[in-house]
Amino acid sequence: MSIPTELKYTPSHEWIRVEADGSITIGITQHAQELLGDMVYVEAPAVGRSLNAGEECAVVESVKAAADVYAPVSGTVTANNSELDSSPEAINSAPYDAWIFKMQPADASAVASLLDAAAYQAVVDSEAH
Amino acid sequence: MTLKQTPLNAAHRAMGAKMVDFGGWDMPVNYGSQIDEHHQVRNDCGMFDVSHMRVVDMRGNDVRAFLQGLLANNVSKLHLTGKALYSAMLRPDGGVIDDLIVYFMREDWFRIVVNAGTADKDIAWMRAQAAVHAPHLDITDHPELAMIAVQGPNARAKVWEALPGSQALTESLIPFSAVEMGEMFIARTGYTGEDGFEIMLPAKAAPFFWGILAEKGVKPIGLGARDTLRLEAGMNLYGQDMDETVNPLEAGLAWTIDLISPRDFVGKAALLANPPTHKLIGLILQDRGVLRGHQIVHTAHGTGEITSGSFSPTLNQSIALARVPKEVAIGDSVQVAIRDKMLTAKVAKYPFARNGKAVVQA
Numbered sequence A: 001m002s003i004p005t006e007l008k009y010t011p012s013h014e015w016i017r018v019e020a021d022g023s024i025t026i027g028i029t030q031h032a033q034e035l036l037g038d039m040v041y042v043e044a045p046a047v048g049r050s051l052n053a054g055e056e057c058a059v060v061e062s063v064k065a066a067a068d069v070y071a072p073v074s075g076t077v078t079a080n081n082s083e084l085d086s087s088p089e090a091i092n093s094a095p096y097d098a099w100i101f102k103m104q105p106a107d108a109s110a111v112a113s114l115l116d117a118a119a120y121q122a123v124v125d126s127e128a129h
Numbered sequence B: 001m002t003l004k005q006t007p008l009n010a011a012h013r014a015m016g017a018k019m020v021d022f023g024g025w026d027m028p029v030n031y032g033s034q035i036d037e038h039h040q041v042r043n044d045c046g047m048f049d050v051s052h053m054r055v056v057d058m059r060g061n062d063v064r065a066f067l068q069g070l071l072a073n074n075v076s077k078l079h080l081t082g083k084a085l086y087s088a089m090l091r092p093d094g095g096v097i098d099d100l101i102v103y104f105m106r107e108d109w110f111r112i113v114v115n116a117g118t119a120d121k122d123i124a125w126m127r128a129q130a131a132v133h134a135p136h137l138d139i140t141d142h143p144e145l146a147m148i149a150v151q152g153p154n155a156r157a158k159v160w161e162a163l164p165g166s167q168a169l170t171e172s173l174i175p176f177s178a179v180e181m182g183e184m185f186i187a188r189t190g191y192t193g194e195d196g197f198e199i200m201l202p203a204k205a206a207p208f209f210w211g212i213l214a215e216k217g218v219k220p221i222g223l224g225a226r227d228t229l230r231l232e233a234g235m236n237l238y239g240q241d242m243d244e245t246v247n248p249l250e251a252g253l254a255w256t257i258d259l260i261s262p263r264d265f266v267g268k269a270a271l272l273a274n275p276p277t278h279k280l281i282g283l284i285l286q287d288r289g290v291l292r293g294h295q296i297v298h299t300a301h302g303t304g305e306i307t308s309g310s311f312s313p314t315l316n317q318s319i320a321l322a323r324v325p326k327e328v329a330i331g332d333s334v335q336v337a338i339r340d341k342m343l344t345a346k347v348a349k350y351p352f353a354r355n356g357k358a359v360v361q362a
Helices: A029-038 A108-112 A117-126 B007-012 B034-043 B063-070 B118-133 B154-164 B166-170 B203-215 B222-230 B268-273
Strands: A014-016 A024-028 A039-042 A056-062 A066-070 A074-079 A100-104 B018-022 B025-030 B046-049 B054-060 B084-090 B098-108 B109-114 B138-139 B143-149 B177-183 B186-188 B196-202 B278-285 B296-299 B302-314 B318-324 B333-338 B341-348
Touching: A024 A066, A056 B098, A100 A108, A108 B118, A117 B143, A117 B341, B007 B025, B007 B203, B025 B222, B034 B046, B034 B138, B046 B203, B046 B222, B054 B063, B054 B118, B063 B109, B063 B118, B098 B118, B109 B118, B118 B138, B143 B154, B154 B166, B154 B203, B166 B177, B166 B186, B196 B203, B222 B302, B222 B318, B278 B333, B296 B318, B318 B341
Parallel strands: none
Antiparallel strands: A014 A024, A024 A100, A039 A056, A056 A066, A074 A100, B018 B025, B046 B143, B054 B109, B054 B138, B084 B098, B098 B109, B143 B196, B177 B186, B186 B196, B278 B318, B278 B341, B296 B302, B296 B333, B302 B318, B333 B341
């Protein structure tokens, strides 16, 4: 399982893509979707909502379980992916395309301190033991 | 703690199963998509490793009389060789020790299949009761037997293909009965709401038989789909829908409890003394989301609780079993607390789906 090197990550299995305008796009990783299994419901945060880093802000539910998604950094929600309302399974088939929400970070430097692919790989490896 | 393994453990891994700790057993939760596996069983057929369940044989001249006192359902209904009966086994206070299937084999031999997680306590209880009421009874459990369930509209035909000689023996087997075939025990039972067999066989023969079924195109199905299939079929799961603290009459088990015949059984007096105030009903979520166990249900007659909830692949929406005040009626609209929201669900009669189709109006 390859972890895209162009993305940032959290230990709680969110991926973060930094866009050209400084906003960030958030989803859950391949590893997370594998753990959860068939996705059946996604609840994304409302646009305009202000989030603190680490705050529970979205829920992904598989047949098996519900899992919280956390804000990787502080900031404001600028978009959410309504396509997941009707096709939550996109998270299973293409986890790095099926984004859940976008944020404008309050502090751009906070994004730089998120995990890179190698560090996230280490998180995944440590969970395997 | 080392997880226990069934004789099919290596086969599951070879088939790409995702293994999980299921009550101390290393079991396959799925082999890919749990939803695909669910549809596979409703539309065609699939096979399940249920070897963690335990077979208990009771032998002795007084076995029928003993079981009449031990079980809440009445084994006096069993006269045809191989006929099965679903029953709860109760504590003196009416709480459910386990639910089980008892097969009548001969007047001096009944076979019982109990849940994996409760097997040791069940057998201890059976032996303690036998010591008092039937001291000469032989109670022997068979952890060395594997169990493979093949379920779905094409399940029986696939078993007949895989097991030469089985068709002649089992084609006329009525539902909920079993027959012996050499060292195998073939029962037309299951936990999916579909036709099919549950087959007990020696552990050493299980990987071979599993492999033959796979060669005939029978897909392996994990415990994940097993749970959504049984939930759609409205079948209770021990430990979720009932346990030792639950009155079986409040767990949808009234149909299995014989309070009419004059016979006494463990728990009867407690059930008669404590009429149910709640009942088990089905819920279909009307809003988006997923119903889960332990969510609180708000009704016009007081609160209740979801005992089992999940997503129904057949209905393509969330369903649940819930214990609610007995005044709640089919068709009522109720509110379920999910995280910080109240979502609307409709009270429905279960089963939700059987024999490949939805049987409730969503």
